Amino acid sequence: MAYAGETAYITGGASGIGRFVATAFASKGMKVVLADRNFEGAQDVARELNKEGHQVAWAVMIDVADWEAQRAGFEAAVELLGGRIDYVFAVAGIFDVAWLPNRPKATTFEKPNLAPIDINATGALYTSSLAIQQFRRQEANKHGFHGKLVIVASGAGFYMIPAMPLYCASKTAIVGFVRSMGKLLAAENITLNAICPGIMRTAISTGDFHDTAEKRGLLVSPVTLVAAFEQLLGTDGTTGEAIEVMPDGAVIKEGAAYTNEDCRVRAEWAHQQTLQGNKVLAQSFH
Numbered sequence: 001m002a003y004a005g006e007t008a009y010i011t012g013g014a015s016g017i018g019r020f021v022a023t024a025f026a027s028k029g030m031k032v033v034l035a036d037r038n039f040e041g042a043q044d045v046a047r048e049l050n051k052e053g054h055q056v057a058w059a060v061m062i063d064v065a066d067w068e069a070q071r072a073g074f075e076a077a078v079e080l081l082g083g084r085i086d087y088v089f090a091v092a093g094i095f096d097v098a099w100l101p102n103r104p105k106a107t108t109f110e111k112p113n114l115a116p117i118d119i120n121a122t123g124a125l126y127t128s129s130l131a132i133q134q135f136r137r138q139e140a141n142k143h144g145f146h147g148k149l150v151i152v153a154s155g156a157g158f159y160m161i162p163a164m165p166l167y168c169a170s171k172t173a174i175v176g177f178v179r180s181m182g183k184l185l186a187a188e189n190i191t192l193n194a195i196c197p198g199i200m201r202t203a204i205s206t207g208d209f210h211d212t213a214e215k216r217g218l219l220v221s222p223v224t225l226v227a228a229f230e231q232l233l234g235t236d237g238t239t240g241e242a243i244e245v246m247p248d249g250a251v252i253k254e255g256a257a258y259t260n261e262d263c264r265v266r267a268e269w270a271h272q273q274t275l276q277g278n279k280v281l282a283q284s285f286h
Ligand SMILES: NC(=O)c1ccc[n+]([C@@H]2O[C@H](COP(=O)([O-])OP(=O)(O)OC[C@H]3O[C@@H](n4cnc5c(N)ncnc54)[C@H](O)[C@@H]3O)[C@@H](O)[C@H]2O)c1
Pocket: 011, 012, 013, 014, 015, 016, 017, 018, 035, 036, 037, 038, 041, 062, 063, 064, 065, 091, 092, 093, 094, 095, 119, 120, 123, 152, 153, 154, 155, 196, 197, 198, 199, 200, 201, 202, 203, 204
C-alpha cells in the first residue's frame, strides 16, 4: 500500500478525472475526501471505495466558486482526515459556456456569464489558498513535505482554441499561477504543479465528441493521467511546473521563451524588486 497513512482532499471527486485519481490512490491506501457540488455523485464514489469494509473515503458538498462553501467543506475534510492533509488535488471544473450575449438590436448591456473563470480559475485559487494555509500549519511528513498541491489545468492553458475563449482564459490563469507561486513555495517544502491533459473521456463533453476523438487517437487514458499525477507525489520535489499529459505520456511543458535578453533581465528584476518590496509576501513566509 504505497500511500498508507497519507491523505488527500479532491475537488471534483464525483466524476471523471477527480474520480479516476481518487479511485487509483484510495486503492493504494490513501484516505480521500471527495468534495463536489454533486454531493450524491461524491457519495456514490465514496460508497464504492469503502465497499471493502474499512472507510477510506468521505464525501463533502462544496461549490468551489463560493468561498464560504469551500472553507466549510475543507474544514470538514481536515477533521475527517484526522487533522492532516498531505495532498490537495484541485480538479473541479467546467467546459466553456455561451458567455457573451449577442443581441445587436438591444439598447441595454447584459452581464456576461463568467462561470468558467469563477469555477476553473477563482475556484481553484480558493482551493489553493485553503491548501497552502493548511500545509503551513502542518509538520513535514515522512517525505519531508508540508503538503503537495496539484491543480488540473488543461492543454488549453498553452494552446489557444478560438472556440473556447473563457475556458482558455481560465486554464491559462492557472498555468501562470502555478509557474510563479509554485517556485515561491519551494522554500517552504510545499509543491504546487499543474496537470494539463489533452482530451479525456469524462462527463465534461459528449459521447460523440469522445468517440470521434478516440477514432483519431486523441484520447488520454485514465492510466496515463494517473501516472502523471503519481510522478508528483511522495518524495518528488518538482514544483512550479505545468505537466502536459498526452495520449503517449507526460512531459514538463516549458514556459514561453524570452523574446530577447532585455526581456529576461526585466522579468528577473521585477521579481527581485517585488520580493524585496512586498511586505505582505515576505510576511506570508513566516
Ligand atoms: N476531460 C477532458 O478532456 C479534460 C481535459 C483537460 C482538462 N480537464 C479538466 O479536468 C477537470 C475535471 O473535468 P472532467 O473532465 O473530469 O469533467 P467531469 O464533468 O467528469 O468532472 C468535473 C467534476 O467537477 C465538479 N464540479 C464542477 N463545478 C463544480 C463546482 N462549482 N464546485 C464543485 N464541484 C464542481 C462536477 O460536479 C464533476 O463532478 C476540469 O478542470 C477540466 O477542465 C478535462
